[in-house]
Structure formats: C-alpha cells, structure tokens
Amino acid sequence: MSLSPVAHKVIGVAAIWNDRQQILIDKRRQHGLHGGFWEFPGGKIEPGETIEACIEREIMEELGIVVEVGDRLITIDHDYTKFTVRLYVHHCRHISGEPQTIECDEIRWVTLDEIDQFTFPKANAQIIAALRKS
Numbered sequence: 001m002s003l004s005p006v007a008h009k010v011i012g013v014a015a016i017w018n019d020r021q022q023i024l025i026d027k028r029r030q031h032g033l034h035g036g037f038w039e040f041p042g043g044k045i046e047p048g049e050t051i052e053a054c055i056e057r058e059i060m061e062e063l064g065i066v067v068e069v070g071d072r073l074i075t076i077d078h079d080y081t082k083f084t085v086r087l088y089v090h091h092c093r094h095i096s097g098e099p100q101t102i103e104c105d106e107i108r109w110v111t112l113d114e115i116d117q118f119t120f121p122k123a124n125a126q127i128i129a130a131l132r133k134s
C-alpha cells in the first residue's frame with residue numbers, strides 16, 4: 001500500500017504597510033490554484049534563502065517595489081485539499097517604487113476596515129485576525 005505524497009509549500013508572505021496605515025493586497029490571476037482570490041504578496045522560499053531575503057525578492061519580482069522586511073507577524077500551517085502550506089508572514093514597510101501588476105491582475109492599498117470586502121484563501125483568516133491584534 002502506498003500513500004500519494006502531498007505537495008508542501010513554504011512561503012514568505014508580506015504585509016506591506018504604507019504611511020497611511022494601508023496594507024497592499026493583490027488579486028491572483030484567474031487561472032490555477034486560488035485563481036481570482038486576493039492575497040498578500042509573496043512566494044516560495046528557495047533553498048538556502050532566508051525568509052527575509054525571500055520576501056524582498058518576491059516583492060520585487062511580483063510588484064517591482066522595494067520593501068523593508070520587519071518583524072514576524074505570524075506563522076501559519078494550513079492543509080488545503082491538494083497541498084499543504086506553511087506561511088511565514090512578516091510586517092514590511094513600503095520603501096520605494098509604484099506597485100505594478102507584473103504577476104497579478106490587480107493591486108489595492110486597503111485599511112483593515114476595508115479588507116473584509118475581499119475574498120482570500122482560507123488560511124488568510126488567521127493572518128487578518130493577527131493584523132487586527134497587531
């Protein structure tokens with residue numbers, strides 16, 4: 001008897017703040033997993049890479065902006081049906097550049113009062129709750 005292996009993704013995730021107490025969210029492209037959902041930008045940690053370096057790199061690749069990576073907000077382990085994820089979420093500060101939709105469909109700066117209007121993957125409920133407490 002063999003069990004089929006479930007993919008595991010380890011992701012660096014950014015809660016990017018501007019100086020107006022807004023957080024950057026992006027809308028994932030329609031195709032693929034979680035297509036059309038909103039998310040906090042980020043992506044897979046490469047072998048040998050620190051979480052901070054991963055977040056800086058992913059944010060430059062996906063949005064073309066420079067951020068300063070700050071403290072860890074929360075670490076979340078979540079099991080989706082097709083794969084499992086560990087999300088390392090860090091507070092970040094927007095340093096320079098105008099966010100561009102390089103790898104996503106839309107970008108918004110939102111306050112925590114506005115964020116419930118957007119649909120996120122399941123695991124994000126915990127991130128948003130942690131943001132409200134932070």
Ligand SMILES: Nc1nc2c([nH]c(=O)n2[C@H]2C[C@H](O)[C@@H](COP(=O)(O)OP(=O)(O)OP(=O)(O)O)O2)c(=O)[nH]1
Binds near residue numbers: 011
């Ligand atoms: N970046 C990010 N990923 C999230 C969030 N919430 C959440 O559950 N995830 C999960 C769902 C995504 O499938 C996964 C990270 O996606 P990714 O962009 O690195 O990779 P992917 O699965 O879209 O694409 P692939 O490279 O596996 O083809 O983490 C979030 O807020 N931000």
Ligand SMILES: [Mg+2]
Binds near residue numbers: 041042043044062
């Ligand atoms: Mg990504």
